Amino acid sequence: TKRPHNFPPGPRGLPLLGYLPFLSSWDPQYPHKAMKKISEVYGPVVGMYFGPSKPIISVCGHEAVKEALHNEDLDGRPYIPAALGRTFGEHLGLMFVMGQFWQEQRRFAMRHLRDLGFGKTSIEDQMTDELGDLIKDIENESELDPERIVDLKGIFQVSVINILWAIIAGERFQRNDPKFQELLRANEMMFRAGNPVRGNIPIPAFVLKHFRFAREFIGIKSELIKPFQKFVQVTIDDHQQQNPCEGEARDFIDVYLKEMNKQKDENPSTNFTNKQLISMITELFGAGAESTSSSIGFAIIHLIRDQQAQQKMQIELDQVCGQFFPTLNHRSSLPYTEAVLMEAQRCSTIAPFAVPHSAVKDTHIQGYTIPKGSVVLLNLDAVLQDSKYWKDPEVFRPERHLNEDGTKVIKSDHFYPFGLGRRMCLGDSLAKNTYFLFTAALIKKFRFEPVENEPLPSLNPKIGFTLGYQGFKAVVTPRS
Numbered sequence: 001t002k003r004p005h006n007f008p009p010g011p012r013g014l015p016l017l018g019y020l021p022f023l024s025s026w027d028p029q030y031p032h033k034a035m036k037k038i039s040e041v042y043g044p045v046v047g048m049y050f051g052p053s054k055p056i057i058s059v060c061g062h063e064a065v066k067e068a069l070h071n072e073d074l075d076g077r078p079y080i081p082a083a084l085g086r087t088f089g090e091h092l093g094l095m096f097v098m099g100q101f102w103q104e105q106r107r108f109a110m111r112h113l114r115d116l117g118f119g120k121t122s123i124e125d126q127m128t129d130e131l132g133d134l135i136k137d138i139e140n141e142s143e144l145d146p147e148r149i150v151d152l153k154g155i156f157q158v159s160v161i162n163i164l165w166a167i168i169a170g171e172r173f174q175r176n177d178p179k180f181q182e183l184l185r186a187n188e189m190m191f192r193a194g195n196p197v198r199g200n201i202p203i204p205a206f207v208l209k210h211f212r213f214a215r216e217f218i219g220i221k222s223e224l225i226k227p228f229q230k231f232v233q234v235t236i237d238d239h240q241q242q243n244p245c246e247g248e249a250r251d252f253i254d255v256y257l258k259e260m261n262k263q264k265d266e267n268p269s270t271n272f273t274n275k276q277l278i279s280m281i282t283e284l285f286g287a288g289a290e291s292t293s294s295s296i297g298f299a300i301i302h303l304i305r306d307q308q309a310q311q312k313m314q315i316e317l318d319q320v321c322g323q324f325f326p327t328l329n330h331r332s333s334l335p336y337t338e339a340v341l342m343e344a345q346r347c348s349t350i351a352p353f354a355v356p357h358s359a360v361k362d363t364h365i366q367g368y369t370i371p372k373g374s375v376v377l378l379n380l381d382a383v384l385q386d387s388k389y390w391k392d393p394e395v396f397r398p399e400r401h402l403n404e405d406g407t408k409v410i411k412s413d414h415f416y417p418f419g420l421g422r423r424m425c426l427g428d429s430l431a432k433n434t435y436f437l438f439t440a441a442l443i444k445k446f447r448f449e450p451v452e453n454e455p456l457p458s459l460n461p462k463i464g465f466t467l468g469y470q471g472f473k474a475v476v477t478p479r480s
């Protein structure tokens with residue numbers, strides 16, 4: 001492929017296939033690590049091709065990533081067939097849409113999700129209830145085993161999703177409801193099958209239609225979304241029957257149905273449709289269930305591996321909260337706890353490439369030309385592990401986020417696990433509150449220790465569209 005003038009430097013690959021077949025030679029398992037190693041050779045902005053005409057730009061250093069996240073010409077999203085497969089084959093939802101449609105739907109969702117509880121203390125009671133149930137479950141499991149060994153695989157998801165579901169649909173799931181367990185499993189399988197790098201390979205639609213291996217290679221698992229969509233439709237129908245347009249909206253579905261009804265009369269080309277509502281909800285469910293529970297899981301793993309940090313956190317929690325569970329009001333008086341949470345997010349990035357961006361017109365990063373239509377992979381993992389800003393980046397050291405006497409958290413401008421700019425995570429406030437309340441309460445309530453004669457819980461993430469933790473067991477003892 002002939003590279004455009006001033007295209008970023010990068011490896012060349014084969015005439016028709018581009019560089020993709022060689023990526024795994026840099027790191028066989030993790031594409032974000034492969035891209036980082038390529039950057040060490042070519043610089044922070046690397047240009048490659050996947051296929052004959054698909055420019056892929058990989059951006060690694062903090063300066064370059066920050067510049068790109070604030071460049072509105074890079075606020076597009078690439079065409080990813082696996083993502084489209086989850087939204088009826090149409091450009092719907094929030095994550096993979098762009099332009100005016102995205103702005104309108106994102107603004108609406110943000111405003112109302114905030115009013116309904118995102119980032120608000122009004123949802124704290126709900127969080128505490130869910131947490132109470134989770135703690136009971138862990139206590140029961142711990143009591144049942146003579147050695148107090150508890151399997152912590154996937155255990156946080158139900159509680160996390162119930163908080164989000166209260167805001168979206170005004171309901172909660174029973175922890176052991178088999179239908180719900182099935183939805184969670186399907187959701188996890190979709191996330192694990194997804195791939196933010198391979199997902200961009202331009203495979204023609206007819207090949208995808210006829211060849212299952214091609215679909216699987218780029219992470220399409222459309223069959224898993226169907227039961228989800230059906231379940232959401234039934235929930236919407238239930239809401240419709242209760243006449244949501246009269247009286248006060250109870251939840252996001254009510255708010256959206258009200259808007260749909262209003263626009264139906266006023267605006268014949270409205271974007272507020274039933275399919276869009278289903279797409280948004282399935283996306284929020286997916287984003288919410290996986291990422292927040294993975295963050296809690298990784299934090300617990302780090303604290304099992306670093307018993308000293310766990311004890312320090314427990315001492316702080318005991319001193320500040322006494323015999324009570326931590327609340328959002330305690331947060332600013334818990335600098336060490338906050339530092340632990342930040343450090344776990346820094347060491348174990350959930351969204352190592354953010355969500356892939358694309359160039360909506362010809363533009364620049366660090367002076368290089370980025371042609372319109374390029375896929376832009378912004379390596380948040382490389383920012384959070386950038387040795388220019390983080391000394392010994394691979395070491396888990398909460399103190400690095402604290403001032404010298406440990407009394408204040410240092411807010412650094414190179415810590416942004418939720419991204420930056422207009423495409424920044426839409427659920428960050430809900431995620432931060434849930435992550436804090438759950439992790440802090442679990443550590444206050446229990447001591448988590450490694451299982452004797454077994455390897456320590458792994459920090460190697462499970463690959464997928466986002467990164468998840470490997471299932472693990474721990475000795476969990478209630479603290480008096």
Ligand code: HEM
Pocket residue numbers: 069094095096106164283284285287288289291292295350351354355356357380417418419420422423424425426427428430431432435
């Ligand atoms: C610890 C948990 C989470 C992390 C680390 C995280 C991180 C991210 C990141 C890095 C992005 C991409 C930003 C970009 O493309 O530049 C993103 C996007 C997004 N996140 Fe999150 N997220 C988390 C939790 C959540 C939750 C709880 C929700 C919703 C309930 C959510 C909904 C979304 C949505 C809808 C987008 C797409 C926004 C857009 O394209 O405009 N996330 N998230």
